[in-house]
Amino acid sequence: MLQDIVITAIINGSIYALLAIGFSLIFGVARIINIAHTAFFMVGAYGIYLGTQILSLSPVVSMVGSTVLVTLLGLFLYKFLIDPIREHEAAVLIATIALAISIQEAMVLLFFANYVSVPSLLEGFFTLFGAKVFYQQLITFLTVLGVLIALWLLLMKTKLGIAIRCTAQDKEVANLMGINESRVAMYTTLISVGLASFAGAVVVPLTTLHPYMWMHPLVMMMAVVVLGGLGSLKGSFIGAYIMGFAESLVVFLIPKGSFLKSAVALSIMIVILLIRPEGLFGVKFEEER
Amino acid sequence: MLLLRYYLRKFYVILKNEIIVLPSRIAVCLFFLFVLTLPLFVKDLYILRIFVLTSIFAIFAASWDLLSGFTGQINFGHALFFGVGAYTVALLNLKLHLPPILGIPLAAIASVLVGLIVGIPCLRLKGTYLALATLSFPIILMGIVFLVPSYTGGELGLSGLRPLTPSRLLDYYVVSVLMLSFVSLMWKLTDSNLGIILHAIREDEVAARAAGINTTKYKLLVFSISGFFAGLSGGLYAHFMRIAGPSTLEVSLSFSVVIWSVFGGMVTIYGPVGAVFILFPLLELFRFWPEYRTLIFAVVVLLTLLYMPEGLLPWLRDKIETECPRCKKRNFYKRNTCRVCMAPLELQQ
Numbered sequence: 001m002l003q004d005i006v007i008t009a010i011i012n013g014s015i016y017a018l019l020a021i022g023f024s025l026i027f028g029v030a031r032i033i034n035i036a037h038t039a040f041f042m043v044g045a046y047g048i049y050l051g052t053q054i055l056s057l058s059p060v061v062s063m064v065g066s067t068v069l070v071t072l073l074g075l076f077l078y079k080f081l082i083d084p085i086r087e088h089e090a091a092v093l094i095a096t097i098a099l100a101i102s103i104q105e106a107m108v109l110l111f112f113a114n115y116v117s118v119p120s121l122l123e124g125f126f127t128l129f130g131a132k133v134f135y136q137q138l139i140t141f142l143t144v145l146g147v148l149i150a151l152w153l154l155l156m157k158t159k160l161g162i163a164i165r166c167t168a169q170d171k172e173v174a175n176l177m178g179i180n181e182s183r184v185a186m187y188t189t190l191i192s193v194g195l196a197s198f199a200g201a202v203v204v205p206l207t208t209l210h211p212y213m214w215m216h217p218l219v220m221m222m223a224v225v226v227l228g229g230l231g232s233l234k235g236s237f238i239g240a241y242i243m244g245f246a247e248s249l250v251v252f253l254i255p256k257g258s259f260l261k262s263a264v265a266l267s268i269m270i271v272i273l274l275i276r277p278e279g280l281f282g283v284k285f286e287e288e289r
Numbered sequence: 290m291l292l293l294r295y296y297l298r299k300f301y302v303i304l305k306n307e308i309i310v311l312p313s314r315i316a317v318c319l320f321f322l323f324v325l326t327l328p329l330f331v332k333d334l335y336i337l338r339i340f341v342l343t344s345i346f347a348i349f350a351a352s353w354d355l356l357s358g359f360t361g362q363i364n365f366g367h368a369l370f371f372g373v374g375a376y377t378v379a380l381l382n383l384k385l386h387l388p389p390i391l392g393i394p395l396a397a398i399a400s401v402l403v404g405l406i407v408g409i410p411c412l413r414l415k416g417t418y419l420a421l422a423t424l425s426f427p428i429i430l431m432g433i434v435f436l437v438p439s440y441t442g443g444e445l446g447l448s449g450l451r452p453l454t455p456s457r458l459l460d461y462y463v464v465s466v467l468m469l470s471f472v473s474l475m476w477k478l479t480d481s482n483l484g485i486i487l488h489a490i491r492e493d494e495v496a497a498r499a500a501g502i503n504t505t506k507y508k509l510l511v512f513s514i515s516g517f518f519a520g521l522s523g524g525l526y527a528h529f530m531r532i533a534g535p536s537t538l539e540v541s542l543s544f545s546v547v548i549w550s551v552f553g554g555m556v557t558i559y560g561p562v563g564a565v566f567i568l569f570p571l572l573e574l575f576r577f578w579p580e581y582r583t584l585i586f587a588v589v590v591l592l593t594l595l596y597m598p599e600g601l602l603p604w605l606r607d608k609i610e611t612e613c614p615r616c617k618k619r620n621f622y623k624r625n626t627c628r629v630c631m632a633p634l635e636l637q638q
Contacts, residue, residue, distance in 0.1 A: 033420070033421075081591055085594060085595065091551060091594050091598035091599075093551065094548050095594050098587040098591045099591065101583060101586075102583075102584055105583045105584035105587065218540075219424060223421070223425060225421065230417060260432045260436060262428050262429075262432065263428060264432070266425035267429055269422070269425060270410065270425065273410075273418065273422055277413045277414050277418065279418070
């Protein structure tokens, strides 16, 4: 029981962390609340389904292919739909909502509103402290960890990472320092959508696919981002695991808990926000005026 | 008799000098006429039903604009008020057998209370934090709804409410007259001192506080006013559809109201109402291709935004009207001089 809770929590938490960090990045740099973020997550997952089940490619090829293609799609959509209206915040907001809905409808048209699933990369399981751990869960966890470390290196050590963090802190000053702000925003979109579709790709064997699967992760991801503090990567990481644990505790311990899982997790978020309005690790920015 | 002639004359003067001169005012009058005389031309009950729903959602969208447009407190969970209104009405009607005329105002008051309960903690949050935190309230309430299915009907919802009125035509008139009066009331509110204060809070809260405005009080006030109207629309919806289900609390409803308001133009009140009256029947028009319906809807919204990011109705208004550079009165775009102060309108040339 306890082991099951921990394993579910770690897997869910890792996925939320991947999603939340991508969301947080693009919010920090471009000030876009990207509602369509988890829609790309869904497209990434469907890409795997298309590759392995319909085109019968090998799982690894379809995983890489779908991540790359979805990233390009995201970049294309950003360039043609979001970039021209970036000055109007409200317009960007509903543009991303409309984008998410149209992606969902496109998936309904292409793959029908059925539940489908994808076989694991590696069948079988081993026992750890008396709990079944599927190899797929281990793979998911390890790849997520690897990607997060790579992302941390990218943000902390490379020139691009410094430019991204700089733009997130202050756009005008970054521009004065010779950073091409719109190009940084484009790279950030690339990374962010890439992370979302990668998250979709690693989670796909563990869950069932349907065109409405983006709603629940969206809400949880936003809760994680707010909980950890907007723009704080460490906060998103820790917040994601808090949310993951809260969810799996509720599901396993309370009868009829699956109805309540998001309610309890979101209540935790609200309680924390009441104590610390800027989130766990958020920095209190001076208001932009 | 003399008095009557005086009033008729006054009416004529106002009509000639204040309304006919501006196309936007003509449009508003035509809209009122259209809503009030629609049943004379259309006898189809299905179309009347669509317009009843349109009116209900118009109240809902206008109330979102009042809260989020005017004070800048972006609310992603507006469905909370709608759902609370709908469920309160359903419980009052089914358990206490209250008629709609009592139940709907009570539901609105319940929504105000919920607005206060939500509003007080949320006032500590700002901007994006607020937007994302409010998203969670309807989901929490939905969890509670699923937890006690004996009271709330669980996934199926509460059905078998008394209909709003005995006939569809009466339904239409009740809802549309209510819609017109509530929306006018909200529009009037935003033109009053309260509206100016709300504008100030959106533009610069610190400066508003420095000017001696108790911003917390006003934000709570507008939370309750908005909750009141949204609750009313929820109650009307529940009685009209005769069911209050979890769909009134869904994230997609909260998103729809944001789409309507921003598409029509925020901070205008007339924008969201106009957008609902354009988009909702349009969505019904697409019912001939049911699979593509939502997709076409989303694409239409996306493409419109690409060309008019300020929203559809303010864009149209700017096309047909210009503002006098001297006295700031609005004029028809073909005029060369201002209709009030006679200043030439195109100074820049």
